[in-house]
Amino acid sequence: MAAAAKDTGAEATGQARVTIRQVAVHAGVSEAAVSYALNNRPGVSEQTRARVLAAARDLGWAPNIAARSLGTAKANAVGLVLVRPPRVMIVDSWFTQMLSGVEAELNRNDIALVLHLVDRIEDTIDVYRKWWAGRHVDGVILTDLRKDDPRLDALVEIGLPAAVIGGKPGLDGCSTVDADVAGTARAIVGYLRALGHRTIARVAGTEELFHTGQRDAAYLDALDHAGLDRDRYRVVYTNYSAVDGMRAMRELMSGAEPPTAVVFDNDVMAAASLKVAHEMGLSVPEDVSVVAWDDSDLCQITVPAITAVQQTPALQAELAARALLATINGGEISHVTLQPGTLTARQSTRPLRAGRTS
Amino acid sequence: MAAAAKDTGAEATGQARVTIRQVAVHAGVSEAAVSYALNNRPGVSEQTRARVLAAARDLGWAPNIAARSLGTAKANAVGLVLVRPPRVMIVDSWFTQMLSGVEAELNRNDIALVLHLVDRIEDTIDVYRKWWAGRHVDGVILTDLRKDDPRLDALVEIGLPAAVIGGKPGLDGCSTVDADVAGTARAIVGYLRALGHRTIARVAGTEELFHTGQRDAAYLDALDHAGLDRDRYRVVYTNYSAVDGMRAMRELMSGAEPPTAVVFDNDVMAAASLKVAHEMGLSVPEDVSVVAWDDSDLCQITVPAITAVQQTPALQAELAARALLATINGGEISHVTLQPGTLTARQSTRPLRAGRTS
Structure with a gap:
């Protein structure tokens, strides 16, 4: 190992250390592929591994001895x-x-x-x-x-x-x-569109999560696909909790043009919204329809039971x-x-x- | 280590191996205490450790070399x-x-x-x-x-x-x-007794669990303490699920003398029971009161919200x-x-x- 490192010569001769990024650019592959190949880990094809090793040799890359000397015994x-x-x-x-x-x-x-x-x-x-x-x-x-x-x-x-x-x-x-986020959003919006709903609002999860952004895009796509007006669609972000879901439902149903259907990013918030409807004298589903993204026991024990999309x-x-x-x-x-x-x-x-x- | 084992001589001379139970009886302590002391593990006082070691010496107990040679490096x-x-x-x-x-x-x-x-x-x-x-x-x-x-x-x-x-x-x-199971049962039964309830039923959790048995005993004690008749108390065991809780509620409310109050061993079953009441045309709390052993968001988002005992x-x-x-x-x-x-x-x-x- 030490001999191999010396052969590359990069550190021994005081040159600036070659980075994984440089090797990736030289080999025309991702940094991840370089990392796997140079650490002798699975995850890349043999061709990619060979290309990376050639690039590393060309650039005089020095392996990290400490990391490699730990060997390959599995932790299971x-x-x-x-x-x-x-x-x-x-x-x-x-x-x-x-x-x-x-x-x-x-x-x-x-x-x-x-x-x-x-x-x-x-x-x-x-x-x-x-x-x-x-x-x-x-x-x-x-x-x-x-x-x-x-x-x-x-x-x-x-x-x-x-x-x-x-x-x-x-x-x-x-x-x-990954879940089929786009397909799920189309299933929900398509169903509500078929029931005649045109003003749909969404109580979304945590805004900083990547999958919340995926759903943001998926719902817009689904609205377009169903021929619904994006301008009539509203989103309120939450932290996924029952309390925050209730706050969002109150906000949506207190607006000048309340939605006729509200879709929720989880089952707990959808269930909690029924209490807000009750508290505001609204009937679900007479005044507003409710759909949950996740299905669960909870969606079945509420009165009314909640229309939901089963995730896995x-x-x-x-x-x-x-x-x-x-x-x-x-x-x-x-x-x-x-x-x-x-x-x-x-x-x-x-x-x-x-x-x-x- | 090997020398120490040889000193005890038990295995080397072909004697029947001295068991932990024998050492425990000789030392007048529990088998657990012997195990901790002989394995040089914490968990017993120094006096107990000394007593166990003396008993082990007296009986010629042979330590398990393989186990001890692994040393005491912590896994964290x-x-x-x-x-x-x-x-x-x-x-x-x-x-x-x-x-x-x-x-x-x-x-x-x-x-x-x-x-x-x-x-x-x-x-x-x-x-x-x-x-x-x-x-x-x-x-x-x-x-x-x-x-x-x-x-x-x-x-x-x-x-x-x-x-x-x-x-x-x-x-x-x-x-x-441990939770204060007896105290919690007394709090629930005492409250229902104060509201005038005399016929209380319980939808219990899984019968094979130790804490279900603890609650069985605790509720009987609480009934006695409240001056209520044990003969009017019924228990139905479940697997803690919403579906099983609903089955139990139906069973209880279909009896000749249905209870005026039902206590549930968790929040999910208590919430699910509201749906059974709805389905049977019963009002909670007009016709039957409902109490959950665990409190949670769920107990607060149901209509009606559920009286519950906060566990920690x-x-x-x-x-x-x-x-x-x-x-x-x-x-x-x-x-x-x-x-x-x-x-x-x-x-x-x-x-x-x-x-x-x-």
């Missing part, structure tokens, strides 16, 4: 770092379903899950470094991607195999398993864990999109009544 | 094995609150949590053995104790430090942090994690009981109306 463990307060941990069942799916796949392979909560997303990166340096985990699963997420570049730099529950175009350093977080998480294990075992990065969610119509939606202006 | 990790399907993972927020509490304490001490799901409770023990043999964890947290729980004896035998979220009299091998699973879990870390760091086993839950009266309970026979 996968890591998951959540940022506190994780939106998902108290307010809805997404977290438990996700965890159940990850564990289903890990258990089949006798792999443990190491869980860590941190206060700031930046702290995640320190945990990743420590885990990888000590080979406490063989890879990590990411969730709740931010619009501008510092973990992604860090993973590339660290060279830690990763899979994302969710997706983001251009992520070539991690496997991704357990499956999504299971497939992400499977993709990660494949990468760890020498396979390549993969990108999967699930089928769109299935809409189950219940009592919270109805055709817009005749005579009512929408 | 704590383990949690859950049995699939964990009742708590889909149906209510108990699991996420518990996990949040455990992590709060572990994070402060820079300790990771290793999570594993197994299909059968017996499989837990294999995981414990593997974890402890490889020092993958320094201790474990147990939850959802069964009435007859095979993990407890195994922990004693393995010598793995442990803390239980929950409690069980006579557990001297683990720290415990996050605090309970945090204290259990703290007790475990104390044991790992040389402290002794401890047993804590939390304050009883606080009852918040909402719209789902009311005084029994005049003229109605109870």
